[in-house]
Amino acid sequence: MVANPFRPTFGISPSVVAGRKSILLHVEYALRAGVGSAERFSLVSGLRGSGKTVFLNEAEATAKRVGWEVVQASASKSMIDKLEQTALPELLRRIDPSGTAVKIKQINIGRLGSVGIDSTEKYEVKHDLQSMLQYACEILTASNSGVFITMDEVQSASPEQLRQLSEAIQHVARKNLNIALCFAGLPHEINVLLEHPGTTFLRRAVPLYCEELSDDDVAETLQATANLGDKTFTPDALARATQLCHGYAYLIQLIGSVAWLLAETNEITTETVDAGVPLIIERMGTQVHIPALRSVPERELEFLVAMAQQKAEITFNAVVESMGKPANQLSTYRRRLINRGLIKPVRHGVLDFTIPFMREHIRAHLHRYQP
Template identity: 30%
Template sequence: MRGLVNPFKPTAGAEPPVLVGRDKVLEDFADGLAEGPGARGRLMRITGPRGSGKTVLLTELGDMARDEGWEIIDETARAGLCERIARAALEKPSAELSLDVHLGLADFHMEKGGAEGATLREALSQKAGELTRQRRGLLITLDEVQDADIGEMKELAAVVQHLIREKANIAFVFAGLTMGVLDLINGKALTFLRRALPEELAEIPLDEIAAAYRETIERSGLLIDDEALSVAAEATVGYAYLIQLVGYQVWRAGKAHADQSLVITEEDALIGIREAMGEFGDAVHEAAVADLPLRALEYLLAMTQDEGVSATAVIAERLQVSPTSLTSYRRLLIQRQVIEQTARGYVKFSIPYMGEYLVANRETLLARYGR
């Protein structure tokens, strides 16, 4: 039926029609904007596994700040980070800028177009100073922080800390894989970033997902019956990316018969879920294991023999090696958030349906290593 547009956005980083289960993060950030310079919600770290919605949240926080008149610099942690932020800060100055001495933000004067060669501290001090005088602010969001260069993160953290101390209207929100972010901020000279408000993205409650599904689907022009709604919500297991992917495919299956019926049935839901799982395997599971060392892949395959939690000692027995010889591989898998430690000596998969994917694709995966 013409006129019906799929409301779900499973593209990585795309902003969904309904942001489910993240109210606390949004409220903490809103409080930070309202409470003024130095508020805790203005320095925040968002962590979670792949597909948990970190990038989407950064986009939403940027929209919130923009609605309050703030300017936003969105960046991803790759080489040249500080240079790009400095350039973005001074790229389009609105007028000749001079800074209030009483703010202590800078003691220089820069004409429009004079950004070339400015240090990160000079650039952010100038931009933050101008916006602070206007009762506005500057938000910097940084994604994929686990990949950041330690030297650049030290420089950026030092400048942000300086501006916060000088009561500038600045906020800094950074996001990344949990273990990678923790490893980074626990390093030397990054003590300041450990003070960031921690926001770990846990699984989203299924009742909230079901309610969001019904609201989104009905607003788009279709309907969904209770059985289909329950099956679809349960298939997501509370995982943010799967919420969008399952929703997209289930809605698509329902639209296929919209000329006869606008109601999405349980059969539609099962068809959509099957399509979604295939796409999830390609987009998430494959990306997680694509470049692993053979022993790390064998570690994961050994875990598939267990229901839920695996004992590391048992995994070593299955692979016929000593537990200590697997320590580096286990650490690698934890850092990448393919698995997580549940207790001392026990691990489980971090990514939904990873075990099923590995079992179904075992021969293909091992063939890459000549096995």
């Protein structure tokens, strides 16, 4: 039996990657451009489910293809310890053939017995993040390679740990050695993180954004992935599925997966796609909407609920009327929700939700979000 080729799971690269060719070319260009290229330090942001982790996976594959070594830094309180005790020692063992030292403790000289040799370093060097990273980059730069450091969910990292990593990276960069980084995270949380004094270096990173995918990229990915599972979308079904995706990377995998499962033949029809919509909205709720709304303050949630309950086009004036509060106060909530990436201005006075199906989710779960 052929396995479902779609992978609606966060952090796992899909069978067919949609779009992102231009920003992946940015990464490849930066690594090939030579020491001193500002583009070697990039900060990728995007909505939850927009494909940031998949992009990092592809960026790492690109780095390996051009001969660079990849080091993954975990966005945790133990990031520095993991780099010093595991990631960098493993890298150095792999790239440094002279890394193993043999110390002779005793020499046997036939009948004369043995002579012991014991020595102590007067100025013993303690290897830390900076020294190991520099040594690795020296070895790799000599062979026209380098170290490519990646980090996902950068907003979850400790600012102090980021400061230490940034200082080590800057130290190596000043020595004209091949080093690059690509960090990814949620837009609003990244902006908050960059306000911290310890993240000055990241403010100079080149910003990249995982934007909505084009309909052509979505349709091509849906069809190519379905074909890997010996099924195909009819033209009408492909158009309908593409419309439902709204250019959102995660929905390509989710809608494709559900449609592929529901199709009883090797042909995916419009009826099959539409039959899966309730399940798609439910899965989006548990996987995307609930996590995205978890930290939103109560007053801003009230604003979202008022938006969701509008019967047609969402206007700011209609929200003001339904909430019965001063427009200047609600303008503050609107601005904060835009900064969080949860809503967007469509045109003057008109708003919409940024993440697909969030309106439907809130409507179906008013008990969860109403005070």
